[in-house]
Amino acid sequence: QKSSERLPPGSLGLPLIGQSLGLLRAMRANTAEKWLEQRVRKYGPVSKLSLFGKPTVFIHGQAANKLVFTNDGSTISSQQTESIRRILGERSIFELSPEDHKRVRNALMLFLKPESLKQYVGKMDEEIKKHLEEHWHGKQQVTVLPLMKNLTFNIICSLLFGLEQGTRRDEFVEGFQTMIEGMWSVPINFPFTRYNGSLKASQRVQNMIKELIREKRVQLEQKSASPQHDLITCFLSIRNDDGKEELTELEMVHNIMVVMVAGHDTSSVLITFLLRLLANEPSVYAAVLQEQEEIARSKLSGEFLTWEDLAKMKYTWRVAQETLRMTPPVFGGFRNALKDIEFNGFLIPKGWQIFWVAPMTHMDDSIFPEPSKFDPNRFDKQTSVPPYCFVPFGGGPRICPGMEFARIETLIAMHHIVTQLTWKLCADNHFSRDPMPVPTKGLPIGIMPRTPLSTVRCFTK
Numbered sequence: 001q002k003s004s005e006r007l008p009p010g011s012l013g014l015p016l017i018g019q020s021l022g023l024l025r026a027m028r029a030n031t032a033e034k035w036l037e038q039r040v041r042k043y044g045p046v047s048k049l050s051l052f053g054k055p056t057v058f059i060h061g062q063a064a065n066k067l068v069f070t071n072d073g074s075t076i077s078s079q080q081t082e083s084i085r086r087i088l089g090e091r092s093i094f095e096l097s098p099e100d101h102k103r104v105r106n107a108l109m110l111f112l113k114p115e116s117l118k119q120y121v122g123k124m125d126e127e128i129k130k131h132l133e134e135h136w137h138g139k140q141q142v143t144v145l146p147l148m149k150n151l152t153f154n155i156i157c158s159l160l161f162g163l164e165q166g167t168r169r170d171e172f173v174e175g176f177q178t179m180i181e182g183m184w185s186v187p188i189n190f191p192f193t194r195y196n197g198s199l200k201a202s203q204r205v206q207n208m209i210k211e212l213i214r215e216k217r218v219q220l221e222q223k224s225a226s227p228q229h230d231l232i233t234c235f236l237s238i239r240n241d242d243g244k245e246e247l248t249e250l251e252m253v254h255n256i257m258v259v260m261v262a263g264h265d266t267s268s269v270l271i272t273f274l275l276r277l278l279a280n281e282p283s284v285y286a287a288v289l290q291e292q293e294e295i296a297r298s299k300l301s302g303e304f305l306t307w308e309d310l311a312k313m314k315y316t317w318r319v320a321q322e323t324l325r326m327t328p329p330v331f332g333g334f335r336n337a338l339k340d341i342e343f344n345g346f347l348i349p350k351g352w353q354i355f356w357v358a359p360m361t362h363m364d365d366s367i368f369p370e371p372s373k374f375d376p377n378r379f380d381k382q383t384s385v386p387p388y389c390f391v392p393f394g395g396g397p398r399i400c401p402g403m404e405f406a407r408i409e410t411l412i413a414m415h416h417i418v419t420q421l422t423w424k425l426c427a428d429n430h431f432s433r434d435p436m437p438v439p440t441k442g443l444p445i446g447i448m449p450r451t452p453l454s455t456v457r458c459f460t461k
C-alpha cells in the first residue's frame with residue numbers, strides 16, 4: 001500500500017498494449033514530443049505508463065539523464081526489446097553483465113578511439129568520393145536517405161570488416177536488410193512473419209561473419225593481415241592473460257552485428273538532415289561553404305583529406321551538433337530498474353522499465369534559449385552546454401562508442417557534397433519517425449554541379 005502511494009502519477013492503460021500504440025502513432029506523425037508534453041502537463045515531470053508490455057516510468061531532463069546514464073549497471077541495466085535481443089544475439093553489448101560489457105566495450109574502443117581512427121581518414125575519403133562519382137554525378141535528382149544508408153553501410157563494411165565492393169558484400173547487404181526489417185516488429189515467430197524472416201536472415205548473416213572471422217584468423221597467423229587492418233582483426237588480436245582471444249567467437253559475431261546496425265542507420269540520418277537543413281538556412285549554408293572551400297583550396301587535386309583538415313571543420317561540426325539537438329536520430333531508449341529506485345520523491349519499482357528521451361531536454365528553453373531557432377553558435381564552447389543536457393549520443397559508460405567515427409564520416413561527406421554540388425529540396429519539409437527520423441519520400445533533391453574551385457580562383461585573380 002505504502003509503495004503504491006509513492007508510485008508516480010499516470011495510468012498503466014490496457015493490459016499488454018498500455019500506451020504503446022499512442023506513442024508509436026505519435027512517432028509516425030512526428031508529434032511524439034507533443035504527446036510527451038501533454039503527459040507532463042497532466043501528470044508532472046515523472047509519470048507511469050505501460051510500453052511494449054512492461055510497466056514503465058517516464059522521466060526527462062538533466063537529473064533524469066544523469067540517473068539513466070551514470071549508473072554502473074548495479075541499479076539500472078540496459079534493456080532491449082525481445083525482437084532486438086533475439087535478432088542481435090544474447091552476447092551483444094546490450095545484453096551483457098557490467099564486467100562483460102566493459103571487456104567488450106574496451107575491445108571496440110581499441111579500434112574506434114580517435115587515435116586509431118586518425119589513420120583511416122584517407123580511406124573514408126576515398127569511399128565517399130567513389131560514392132559521389134557513382135551515384136550523384138551526372139544526375140539531376142537523387143534521393144538522399146537511401147543513398148546515405150548505402151554509403152554509411154559500405155563505409156562500415158570496408159573500414160570495419162575489410163569487405164570491399166563485390167558479390168560477397170552484396171550478399172551481406174541483402175541478408176542485413178532483411179534482418180533489420182523485423183527489428184521493430186512484434187515478436188511473433190510464425191513462418192512468413194517479418195520477425196521470422198529477420199531471425200532467418202540473422203542466422204545467415206551470423207554464418208557469413210563466422211566465415212569472415214575464420215579467414216581473418218588465418219590471415220593473421222600467416223601475417224598477411226595486421227591487427228589494425230579492421231575491427232575483426234583487431235578483435236582477434238586482443239589476448240587475455242592466458243594468451244587466448246579476449247572475446248569469444250559469439251561475442252565477436254553478435255557485436256559485429258550491433259556495429260552494423262548502430263553504425264549506419266544513425267549517421268545516414270544525420271547527413272540527410274544536414275542537407276535538408278542547409279537547403280533551408282542560406283546563411284548557415286554560406287558559412288559552411290566558406291569553411292569547406294578554404295580547406296579545399298589548401299589541397300592538391302586528388303589529395304585526400306587528413307585528420308588535421310577535419311580539425312579545421314569547426315563550424316560544420318557545430319552545425320551538425322545543432323542538427324543533432326533539434327533532430328536526434330535516437331529519440332530515446334529504455335533501461336531496466338534492477339532495484340527499487342527513488343527519483344524526485346517517487347518510486348521506480350524493481351523490474352520496471354525506465355523510458356528516457358533526448359528531445360525533451362534538447363528543446364527545454366531553460367537550457368537552450370529559443371529552442372526552435374537553429375543556432376549552431378550554442379556549441380561555440382563545449383562548456384556552454386551543461387552536463388547531461390545534450391545527449392544525442394547518450395552518456396556515461398554506455399555513451400556511443402561510434403561518436404568519433406560518425407563525426408569523421410559526416411564531415412568528409414559534407415566537405416565533398418558542399419564543395420562539388422548545389423541542391424534544392426523537391427519535397428515538403430515534414431518528417432516522421434520510424435523510429436529514426438525519415439523525411440518525406442526520403443528527401444529527394446535536385447542537384448547541380450558547382451563551378452570547380454580552379455575556375456573560381458582563375459576568375460578572382
Ligand code: HEM
Nearest residue numbers: 262263266267270330333392393394398400401402405406
Ligand atoms: C550520428 C551518429 C550516431 C548517433 C546519433 C548514435 C547514438 C547512440 C546513442 C544515443 C547510443 C546510446 C543508447 C543508450 O544509451 O541507450 C548509442 C550507442 C551505441 N552506438 Fe551509436 N550513434 C551514432 C553512430 C554510431 C556509429 C558510427 C557506431 C559504430 C561504428 C555506433 C555504435 C554504437 C554502439 C556499439 C552502441 C552501444 C554502446 C554500449 O551499449 O556501450 N554508433 N549510439
